[in-house]
Amino acid sequence: MIPYGSIVNSAAIIGGSMIGILLRSRFPENIRQIVFQGLGLCTILIGLQMALKVQNILIIIFSILIGGIIGELLKLDTLFERLAQKLKNIVKSENSAFTDGLITASLIFCIGAMAIIGSFDEGIRGDTTVLYTKSILDGFASIALASTYGTGVLFAFIPVLVYQGTLTIFAQTFQAWFTPLMIDQMTATGGLLILGISMILLEIKKINLSNLLPSLGVVIVLTVFFS
Template sequence: MIPTGSLVNGAAIIGGSLLGVILHSRFPERIRQIVFQALGLGTILIGLQMALKVQDILILMFSLLIGGIIGELLQLDTLFERGASKLKQMVGSKDTGFIDGMITASLIFCIGAMAIIGSFEEGINGNTTILYTKSLLDGFASIALASSYGIGVLFSFIPVMLYQGSLTLFASSFHEWFSPLIIDQLTATGGLLILGISLTLLEIKRINLSNLLPSLVVVVLLTVLIG
């Protein structure tokens, strides 16, 4: 099975990022600030809508705690930064915002209900509508992000395609494992992480979201065992 939705999503991010880089020098600082504020506020709404799907809040809390500890022990944030740094060297970029742009964009595009549910929907039913809609949204978001962070945002298409493509292929083979309860719990956990992204975009508090990513796996395991 070819994960068509993820391929289209990656292409939309590339196209939007290129346009954002072109517009980079033409955006005054006050325009970039208001764009980030708008993205931050919109991200809060998305995160809240997702987080309110929680069915068992204790499982969600324990998932965040355990996932955060695992992430810290594995030093995922350092691994991601090293990976982005090596990619920056490979492409010969001198953009100071390359690493932050790639990591921030990757988190925004990967941690979300549309990424998870859209990938499952394509894998289980062959329906790419959700991922095509996400592609359109990500394309516009990448314009705004790349206009501020630079070319690093473009390379977020790599983790997006790997992540969503893997979910699609996994869902096509093991769809019977994912009950509505698991999907709701997974969506709610992703929603809280998205709220963390909004805090960063609004420059309220920088949360180490990279090290909280294992909570997305932990919440599935705990829900299966306990829920």
């Protein structure tokens, strides 16, 4: 199965990022700052909406804790930074914010509920509506992000394509596993991580979200086991 929704989503990120890069030098610092703050506030709302879908709070708590420990042991943050640095060297970018832009944009585009639900919809029902809608939103978000971080945001299309494409194919193969309860629990866990992104964007607290990503896998295992 070809994940058309993820391909369109990736194209939207590329297009939006190119616009943001072109506008970067023309945006005064105060405009870039207020756009970034607005994006941070919006991610709070998105994160809250997702987190409130929780069905079993204990599973979410243990998923975050266990996932964080796994991420620390695997040193995922160091791994992602090395991969981002290698990509930076390959494209010969001199942008000092390349790595931060790539990682931040990748987390924003991949963790959200629309990435999970949209991929499942395409894989299970062949419906790309959610992912096409997400493409529009990500396109505009990438303009704001690229105007601040620069070229690193553009290459966020790679993890988006791999992550969503894999979810789509996985959902098609294991349709029976993904019950409404499973989707709600994954969405709630992703919502907490989205709230972490908002804290970073608003410069409230630096949270090591890369090492918390395994929680999205842990919540699947715990939900299956305890339900």
